[in-house]
Amino acid sequence: xxxxxxxxxxxxxxxxxxxxxxxxxxxxxxxxxxxxxxxxxxxxxxxxxxxxxxxxxxxxxxxxxxxxxxxxxxxxxxxxxxxxxxxxxxxxxxxxxxxxxxxxxxxxxxxxxxxxxxxxxxxxxxxxxxxxxxxxxxxxxxxxxxxxxxxxxxxxxxxxxxxxxxxxxxxxxxxxxxxxxxxxxxxxxxxxxxxxxxxxxxxxxxxxxxxxxxxxxxxxxxxxxxxxxxxxxxxxxxxxxxxxxxxxxxxxxxxxxxxxxxxxxxxxxxxxxxxxxxxxxxxxxxxxxxxxxxxxxxxxxxxxxxxxxxxxxxxxxxxxxxxxxxxxxxxxxxxxxxxxxxxxxxxxxxxxxxxxxxxxxxxxxxxxxxxxxxxxxxxxxxxxxxxxxxxxxxxxxxxxxxxxxxxxxxxxxxxxxxxxxxxxxxxxxxxxxxxxxxxxxxxxxx
Numbered sequence: 001x002x003x004x005x006x007x008x009x010x011x012x013x014x015x016x017x018x019x020x021x022x023x024x025x026x027x028x029x030x031x032x033x034x035x036x037x038x039x040x041x042x043x044x045x046x047x048x049x050x051x052x053x054x055x056x057x058x059x060x061x062x063x064x065x066x067x068x069x070x071x072x073x074x075x076x077x078x079x080x081x082x083x084x085x086x087x088x089x090x091x092x093x094x095x096x097x098x099x100x101x102x103x104x105x106x107x108x109x110x111x112x113x114x115x116x117x118x119x120x121x122x123x124x125x126x127x128x129x130x131x132x133x134x135x136x137x138x139x140x141x142x143x144x145x146x147x148x149x150x151x152x153x154x155x156x157x158x159x160x161x162x163x164x165x166x167x168x169x170x171x172x173x174x175x176x177x178x179x180x181x182x183x184x185x186x187x188x189x190x191x192x193x194x195x196x197x198x199x200x201x202x203x204x205x206x207x208x209x210x211x212x213x214x215x216x217x218x219x220x221x222x223x224x225x226x227x228x229x230x231x232x233x234x235x236x237x238x239x240x241x242x243x244x245x246x247x248x249x250x251x252x253x254x255x256x257x258x259x260x261x262x263x264x265x266x267x268x269x270x271x272x273x274x275x276x277x278x279x280x281x282x283x284x285x286x287x288x289x290x291x292x293x294x295x296x297x298x299x300x301x302x303x304x305x306x307x308x309x310x311x312x313x314x315x316x317x318x319x320x321x322x323x324x325x326x327x328x329x330x331x332x333x334x335x336x337x338x339x340x341x342x343x344x345x346x347x348x349x350x351x352x353x354x355x356x357x358x359x360x361x362x363x364x365x366x367x368x369x370x371x372x373x374x375x376x377x378x379x380x381x382x383x384x385x386x387x388x389x390x391x392x393x394x395x396x397x398x399x400x401x402x403x404x405x406x407x408x409x410x411x412x413x414x415x416x417x418x419x420x421x422x423x424x425x426x427x428x429x430x431x432x433x434x435x436x437x438x439x440x441x442x443x444x445x446x
Contacts, residue, residue, distance in 0.1 A: 006144065006152040009136035011061055017127075018059035025055060061156060068128055069169030075120040075128045076173055077142070079108050081263045083119060084205030084254055086184035093119045093263075094204055107209065114208035116142070118173070118264040129264040132173060145170055210273045211265045217274050220244040234380065248277035248351075251440045289349055289374065291364040296374060297405045300345045307338045308409050315416050332429070335406070339430060342402075343437050349374045350441060357381060369394035369401070373434075376441070395438070399431035 078093035118129030132142040150167045157163035189198035225241040232239035255262040259271030290299035311334040357378040359371035372394040379386035403426035
């Protein structure tokens, strides 16, 4: 690729960011002017003009590159990022592109060309990672720096000294000056001999491997060819593309509502990290949908008796104490575990693909809202059912049913004065978790 092409791309990249900032600024300025009085407008217009000039100066190519190159020392490339263990872990991540061929292991080193991740000490520096990784015709600033090619920066610099300063700054992202670990980087070792030898059970999380898995699964699920192949299979037609399924696939969300706090690639995945089932086959009793129950909660009750009993006993020991943060957190942990067990049951019922549409049976007395949750495959053949399910009102009904059911179970201890406050707390928690659960599970029903 010609060097001036990368230089032009960098110039365009900076200008695009400026246009986005300018558009936001102009909208805010128009709003301020619209509510300002005639006396205030003259001074306000001058103030906004100066602010606009400052914004323009900030995004002048050389000024912007100088500022971003200075902050590049706050980011580093990695294949294994420490923040996947804990968002507050301060240790170094690891960058390793060593390759080897071992048939019985799937590891980062077995990837032909692993995607490089970028980690940063603050999400405020995420723009640095996005910039150095931005690709143009298969090349990027990071890739050019790795091969010792600084010509793209030289073409934009005022002089050789400025180009060297930029290059030195961006090179800081290629390596860490100091190496350190942190107490939140949970490295779990298991002794395997009396000679002081250990086996590493919990290595640093491989973001590069997780990204390769994510891309593979996403392609198998959402590419045009895969979608067409699944449609052909449902309609009983042939298709040249193979249909791939990932049974019992779990999604681990990293970073919560701010996945960018973990790493650049984690942000690109929206925080989603897929987990494949690796447990050995287990003998299970025949699982049947709860067609004879008015609510699935009566069907799942025997499975969650222990957790409900533990919660009741805990609340009994603290019912005379003030409602402290510690008590609320402990109570929330019990309820969270309870909801997790309910979701495990729901996932098993939803996976009964051979019984698709079981809620349409004449002898099914299950509430409509519970049918909408537990029999999602029915939406493939029942347009009205699909419409009601997409409406989402059933989520609130299930959340309230759960809160009422839990309060009823807890009131078996007469000393526990649970009522409207707890009802609201249980229902809010269940509603939020159920939305997240259904959004993740919905991918399996496409």
